[in-house]
Amino acid sequence: MNQIHLIPQSEPIPAPSEIFIFLEQLFFLIHIVIINSILGVSLIIFYKWNKNQDFFDINKPLVKKIPILFALGINMAIPALLFLQVVFGHLFYTSSILMGTFWILIIPFLIIAYYSSYFHYKKFGVSNYAKLSLFLVILMIFYIAFMFVNNLSMMEMPEKWTSYFSNRKGTILLWSVSSIYPRFSHFIVASLAIGGIVYSLYFRKSSEEKLKEGLKIFAYATIIQIATGFWFFLTLPENIMKKFMGEDLFATSVFLFGVLTAFISVFFSLKGKLKLSLIFLILTLVFMIINRYNLRVFHLGESFNVSQLKILPQWDVFAVFLVIFILGVFVILYMLKISVLKSKRG
Template sequence: MNITHLIAAITAQVPMPTPDPLGYPVPAILLQILSYFTLGLHFIAVNFTLGGLLYLIWTKLRKGDDGVQKYLSASLPLGFSYLVTLGIPPLLFVQVMYGQMFYSSSVIIGAFWILVVPLLILAYGMMYLNKFKKNAKPNTQLIVLGISLLAMLTVGFIYVNNLTLSMTPDAWLAKYAANPAGSQLNHEEPTLFARYALFMSPALVVAGAALVLVGILRSKWRGDDSGNAISDMGMKGHIIGRALTVAAAGGLAATLPKETFEAMMAGPGKLFLAIGIVLAVLATVLVIVGAKKKMVLLPITGIVLMVLEVIMLVASRDFLRQEYLRPHFEFGHVPIFEQWGMVGIFVASMVAGLALLIVLTVKVSKNAIAKYKETHAA
């Protein structure tokens, strides 16, 4: 029997591991809600940081600071720490809800999956280097930021490879048989690049909206129009980002298996997708009008709507995953052995952690604003 026959023979059955015999500690719906909320926040932080990095590199390349480089250089390590912190809860949820699929795909692309850790350290380290070596030569700064960007983009790509593979168990055995060492990605997946583009392009959208706000506040506090160039750049980037996201969504719709997409649209996924799109349109209108009229409240409301938008889209992403997995796995297959005490401890620590994060962010922002106003008072 040659290798092709062997692969064909073993792929005839899908080796779906059984769910954890301990079952779910609460009904799946509660796990879903918590995972959508925390993963939505993770994506916002990823997009803010990646987008900030892109805008910083852009301003350095065109040698026009507009006063934004200092703000971005200081914000990037902070944004990175948020994206890591906010990545951990969804990591716990994906292991509880889809553990047997997520572990299998992680093993099959194991060599790349383990690379995520050094790449994260590299990306984070380079952001700090950029922050503290303010007087480095411009080309050195660009190299440092370029390495950080490349590392972040690679981490995102590895995540998309792992998540798509976790949703397609039919591909596992052949891939494992062909490369048991795990030095492979999921490049056969038809949706791979469109899906990657769909997750990366909102970087310009989210960071663009933040820059619109920064520009308006700068002009307000200084009593001049020195922030206009920043908010203009943010608005243009926001619009370009939205256009890229729409193109990527079109690419994804064109490559998704038709029946899977239709099944998702026949269920609650459609409602979440529709709400997400409406919120996206509203958020973008508010960001653009805010940038034009220089009204602080508009981009702030736009950003809040954008967070809700991402949470809705994360929900529809998960309903799509459920359709991908339906022949092999459903939440209903997993027994529930309720442990409300554990859930209570989790929710209490999550609320306390988020409250602490908000208090610290407000404190740090207040100090930074006071310092900024003091420096520019004269």
């Protein structure tokens, strides 16, 4: 069957798609940086685990942040999910159904991960089960991330949907698509890098040695990330690869700037400069988010273009949404301020 016929009709949208795409990508960036921090810090703590009491005393306030980050990371994912559904809903729902059995398991696994992160913090330095619960957090995150990588990729590849005619059990994953593996590795390695930066930031005032250690983790992980990125690049179909190699000037520039800022952030982190590493890391992240969106557009190609969406303006509803949205952002910022002040006091 022709793949175009498999794509459900899209609903009209209430405002220009650019607004939703911008908000989707913005919240995705916030979401993924927080999830990266959780996984990165968890991996570092797991790796450095030792039975020395000092280890527990020094790291307890840091591990206390993991469950808080979890709540924040999931909260920031919800707007990303909502905006994604507005523009790409007809694609995203379809891919979610094709892998439905694995997809639905994300919910119980997320609950297990969240609960385990609390258990880990409460039992840190008290019970031997703390390390096991941290392992569970890491394992659950690996599972969930792998499913997200599959779903977002499958959404972008309607040509893979025909597998449904030979498998209706909701167990379709893209095992045979070679870009899945570097895309997933990209997430894991990014987590180590972000975890390193978070580690540095956290200890910047109390320990010069730990600040340097975090920056080193960031630098090495980012060097590996550059290699992972090129591996990802090489697994892309040739027509898409060419777009990033000059055929599409905007996509090529974003890609090259992203690689350049990544190199610069490595340079500064090896020199022990936290602030500059952070600035170039943020720039890299912004370029990479745009890069990822460009990749989506190229993958979808003729199958779907946002310009096909009908706009039925509902500016009154949009204005109400905007007011509630801005209020929500202020409430979250206020909540963060209170929690930072509280943790500074004790």
